Amino acid sequence: MNAVAAMLVATLLGQGYYSSEEAQGLFQQANEAYYRSDYAAARAGYEKLLERGFGGPDLQYNLGTTYLAQDDLGRAVLAFERARRAGGDGPDLEANLALARARQLDKVVGSEPEESFLQRVVAATSGNGVAWGFLAAWVTGFVLLILFRLLRPGRRAWAAVLGGLFLVLSLPAGALLAAHVWVQENLHEAIVIAPTLRAREFPREEAKVSFEVHPGLKVRVMEDTGRYVRIRLPNGLEGWAEREGVAEI
Missing domain, CATH: 2.30.30.40 (SH3 Domains)
Structure with a gap:
């Protein structure tokens, strides 16, 4: 998976322990240790980055594969789930998560409580995608309404129509974003x-x-x-x- 870009951009500000170059170097060293099957060294490198405040789906994914190689199923599943929550996806992540779950000792049986409609909707949508969609629709709508006020009469009807449309579209996106926040805070x-x-x-x-x-x-x-x-x-x-x-x- 892509090595460092997503990991560093979101977490670099305010980090006094490593510069971006130092963090990238440590990440690469951990990757090289993993490919040498030195899983203890790889794990130590990834965990050190987490301790210093760096994160992201790529780091969590690589850490999960290292835990899985060490047969640490609990932490492997935890890292893969955190990678998904951080926006990670792809067949490699899903395959390794499925492999870790297949090795679990517990096979819980019984009638699983049905999830609420809100939970199912949140599970079926991307939190990052919803947030960006809401922001894009809201900002675009207000920009068009400002443009409507600046244009001359007779040439601004389209700006009002499109601005209103984007603001209307931002309402369901905002509601869905609020649902994501509620689920994250309460479940x-x-x-x-x-x-x-x-x-x-x-x-x-x-x-x-x-x-x-x-x-x-x-x-x-x-x-x-x-x-x-x-x-x-x-x-x-x-x-x-x-x-x-x-x-x-």
């Missing part, structure tokens, strides 16, 4: 990274264990208290697990 998905994560009836160590799950399983974090979070499995089963055993996407 917290996480990946199990602990070798064995025990979910209990109550958020206490002495509480009875309801079930166990293993690395790579995607869960939903419903609430948290102290060192525990209440997780919900894809089949609707819920329990309290230690916070350190999961990582939010």
Whole structure:
């Protein structure tokens, strides 16, 4: 995948640890380590970039492939999911994510709760695409309305029509963008990274264990208290697990 461009542009401002050249050099060194099958060195390089505030779909994808090569399924799925959320796509990402999921120990069975219409719409659309679409329609509409005021009478009707059309188009785009923001702020998905994560009836160590799950399983974090979070499995089963055993996407 493309090495550095997307990773650096969005995150370079405010970073005092590495210059763009240093970050690019470290990224390339990690890539070379991966191709030599020195997965420990590759992992260390990618993780160092993340610790310094750099990110992006390419870095997350490469880190995910490194975790997968080390059979660290939880962190592999987590990195691939983060790559998707950051705007990454393509057959390589989907193939590696499917491979990681196929290796998972847990095969959750049962009736999965139906997602709401809002969740399905958000899942079917790109957050970045929606944001850019809304911005483009809104800005274009106002520019055309300003142009309408500047043009002479008799030559400005087209600007009013097109300006109004673009502003109308910005309304559903804005609503969809608001839906993306709401889902991102209120629906917290996480990946199990602990070798064995025990979910209990109550958020206490002495509480009875309801079930166990293993690395790579995607869960939903419903609430948290102290060192525990209440997780919900894809089949609707819920329990309290230690916070350190999961990582939010």
